[in-house]
Amino acid sequence: MKVFNCNWESVIDLSVRWDDVPVESRAFYLSDGILSATAASGTDAALIQPLIDGDFLTLSPSGNKLEMTHNARQFHKLLKSLGQHDVFAPDNDRINRQISYLKTFYTNEERLNLTENHGGYRRTDGDLLEQTGCARWLSRFLTANNPYTWNVELENRRTQPMLFDQEPDSDYRHMAKEILQELIHGDNPVTLTGAARHRKRNKAAKAVVFLLENIFVYLSTDRNTLKPVIGIHPFIHRFINAGKTALTVSDQPVSRCPPFLVDDLTTLLVGMLLKPIPVTQKDHEPYSRSVEEIASRFQAFPEECNFMHTYTDQDRVNLAVGAAGRLKLASLETIGKKTYLTARKKSKEWLKLPPHEKLEEVMQAQRNAYSAEKCEDLTRSGLGENLNWTGVVNTVRGRLDRNRAPFNIKGSVAGAFRKVSSAGGPVDAQEFLDNQLFVENPYFTLFHSQIPFTVNRYWFEDNTVDYREMVNEWYRNLQSFIINTAIPFGMLNIGRVEGSNQHVIEVNDVGHYFLGEKNTLPVTEDTCGNAIIVQPNFEIVFLGPDPAAEVQIGQFSDRLGSGIGTLFRLSRTSILQGASIGLDAGCILNTLEGLSEKPVPPNVKEQIKNWSAQCRRVTITTRVLFICPDGETALKVKSSGGDKVELISDTVVAVSDRKFAKTLANKLEKKGIFRNTD
């Protein structure tokens, strides 16, 4: 049965009625023509039929021969999570023949690969036996609530025949349909006992076996409880939920998220330009006291954006530091024994940019990664039809980034958000996330595509292709995009549903630009340029934000605030600090006069000049002094030393060069002038 090409409901109906369908009609469902046994000459239809029934074999596109289905090749993977088990059937002749027949469909490479996948040793034909027969004995799980009982059951099972083609009981097929519908519309995955519910255990077991055999469901083990669980395959979910992709537009009012990352980055760089930030040796993260100090200068979030209060100071600093790194505006520098985060020279130029250009630069560093053009095609056709499985694995591994992020995730994230973008209004954020989990989850394509199991293992910590892992991983990707990219960049308008903690989101023009739906970023109004005023009380007020000016003024004034308002105060200490880095009164006054909207008050000018005038520079050198008892001796020393000595007073001679001083002392001894030993 080509279950994936059929209407699902009719498939279920068909499975219930299967017994009533004549063989010829069954063949009809399998192919357009008559079942051909050409490829299985000598093998009777009775042997083949169960393999067809179980979707291990199918008609080729030409309709002339049977082919092994994709699922047959995948079947051993589906059951891999059960671990190693020993299954022996006393009477397995017919099954063996079935298996032998099935094996003829494997290519040599596939056989080799199967061998490799099993750890490098060649397993017996019994492997296929156990794999194809697994579904039968899995019914034991319905009565096994824990692995210990399961083991006992296994022992019991050895004494029982492997009944692969047991006569169907129509009741259990009906039950299978019910169970399947419950899985589709209710919880998924569920434990086997949960699937059985109130039903008679034996019949429920048969029903589940049927579902497993027909690949309607998969079997896995709950990592926490170790209980076996069954669930709908993700692609089945997509098939079922295909109609549920539309998002409900809400009329909840929304407000614009400010692109706080740009402002935070600006504040961070301004601070770094004035004083590098010490970071830990191990992780190169700012110390907590630095985080506090930096965050104290961040602007508060608007009150209407109440959800943003989940961002801690650490979060904001991390985001800003990350952005600084991506834009190469900051770097790590070792000064002495400590490591610091320092602003690069290009950050000064970045600070001068108008707000929308700053945002554009910050976004561009990430925008490309989310571009759809970067989508990796890791399907068989995308990788190359002629690649063998080993080649596929190696190629895929080579394309993984160093964070082992799965392929195309960022492109998929962007694709998912385009749905929000095209919704035409705000949508419930949780509804969006829930929809995406099943419908658009790109991890499901891993499961569905012809990627060997080892590649899946490479991406996930546990060696299982766990359905819920894929769901959770995708949820994390989407959530991370919202929290670490969309909101900080100001790409969303967000509102809160009254009386609840739910939020609605809407992609705004900035978001449209990020997603590639618009070519240019909207230009935000610049808040006033030179709106800086130097007050007679030595305070410097910013009537509008001007980070570049903050950096300049911060070099010679004490900081009181950031952003807007009374930001700085000139004091004697701060002017001396400016002097220490080479800024004299002229420099400082030029800077202030250049930046200030009003003339610098005369008392401020005078005071700056006064304070600067108090600065002196001294030269500190090391010299050897010859302290002589009298002027005559000093002159003798001077004449012996020539140009290399200096008479600094009547009786004191100074020598800069230590070596020469020693030479001179020795020379003077010959003249009867000895050094004092006291």
Place this chain on the structure above:
Amino acid sequence: MNEYNPENPLIVQGDHTILIEVDNPGYIEARNRLLRFAELVKSPEHIHTYRLTPLSIWNACASGVSVEEITSTLTDYSKYSVPAHVLIEVKEFASRYGRLKIVRQNSSLVLVTDDMALAKEISLNRQVSEYLCEHPEPGSFFVRQDNRGKLKQALVKAGYPPEDLAGYTTGENLSFSFRSETLAGLPFSLRQYQAESVDLFHAEGTDRGGSGVVVLPCGAGKTIIGMAVMEKVQSSTLILATNVTAVRQWMAELLDKTTLTEDQIGEYSGARKEIRPVTVSTYQIMTYRKSRNDEFKHMKLFDERNWGLIIYDEVHLLPAPVFQATAGLQARRRLGLTATLVREDGLEDDVFALIGPKKADVPWKELEHDGWIAKAVCTEILVPMPQSLRMHYAVSNARSQFRIASENPCKLPVIRKLIAQFPDEQILVIGMYVSQVKSVADDLGIPLLTGSTSQAKRDRLFSDFRSGRLRVLAVSKVANFSVDLPDAGVAIQISGTFGSRQEEAQRLGRILRPKAGKNQAHFFTIVSHDTKEQEFAMKRQLFLCEQGYEYTIRYSDESI
């Protein structure tokens, strides 16, 4: 991050400070609205700073400003979006005023509220509940008469300032009126801002008026306002002033400008103990006691007569014991007069609770603009230290360094130059060190007034100075604190510490009385350049700039 309206003059910050751009066309309108509910913190030239506090909001509510008016002022005049939490907190502060009312039911005082939850809350507040007694009606509490003030204090501290509508005792009747001419024959009438302030305080005699504070800059005529309130109330009055000279000034003014006679006005001080329908006393005598454990024996003055009005002059200097006594005077009308509500001890809440809310606050720039006070220009003149003193200065300790710099002999020529520069002005030369001031006085041949000068000589010198017979007078800093400095057009400070802000403002206020002609006053400070004295001068510079005075720095060799 916010919407930007460059034409607006305000920036409202998240810490409740408000910056206002003076050169903005909308400044005056915005300032006039802002003054009603925000406190002026500092006013240097271009950007003034105001602050919203619970007290400033409550004062606004008490004078009838609605919360909508406050929030609309902020949003209408702000350059940027007002932080939402500021608006929320303004509403919260405002909502607390008047939810509790003190009313009179028959002859009992009752605290009432419509908010049962609030009633429950305050009944559980230990500091408040001790002043409450059970009342049959829910949301009501009986209050003992003598606890009226303490209850108000406790409620203000709890964040729920009550509206006191319990009314006042009438007091002894005292009929008098203003003269149309002073005793000296000069025409006299109230200035408009004075009349407005009085009306705001008196509120036509209703219970909504009768207690509160009027804030006016130095030299603007607070004494006149006090007298005008007395004239409205027409009741016996107790006036408390800062010192004896201030007491006598009050008395002189009352005699000069009203129909009150000498036998109706009494002085209650160390020298005299006259209790008359109008009695003027000092805080000092009220808080006098022989030792710490003794009682304040003059505090009973509050109960000596059935006062209808109590005036607290310079209420920002009200000592704590007087506050305590005032707590028991809530049934009497109370007027506080001051140039600033800011107290060094931070007891503004008690002023609000026990004296009353701010009723009027006239911006001094407005008064200056209208010519009611003189414009002051402050100039710092830097003189060099002579070489002979430099080494001595360098090797001395900090305290000595200050004195050496202060007593720099190079200041004397500058003083002479300044005196010569203002031949038509009354000039005060003020110094901290008596020896220095004496030396200067001797060199210049001018009279000297110190702390040890007798009252009689002091009065004579002031009288000669006021009449113009004496043009230049030297005063020591100690004397300056304890006497009423007469009005002058020029003050030259040759040495001095910063002192408290109020004292500095008060000293400066003495030269702000309106003058004929340019109506400009000059305040010079002579400071030794590149010394410790200059560091202290910096503080003065900051203070004066923040008060809005123009401040320049000159060198002694420049023309001034």
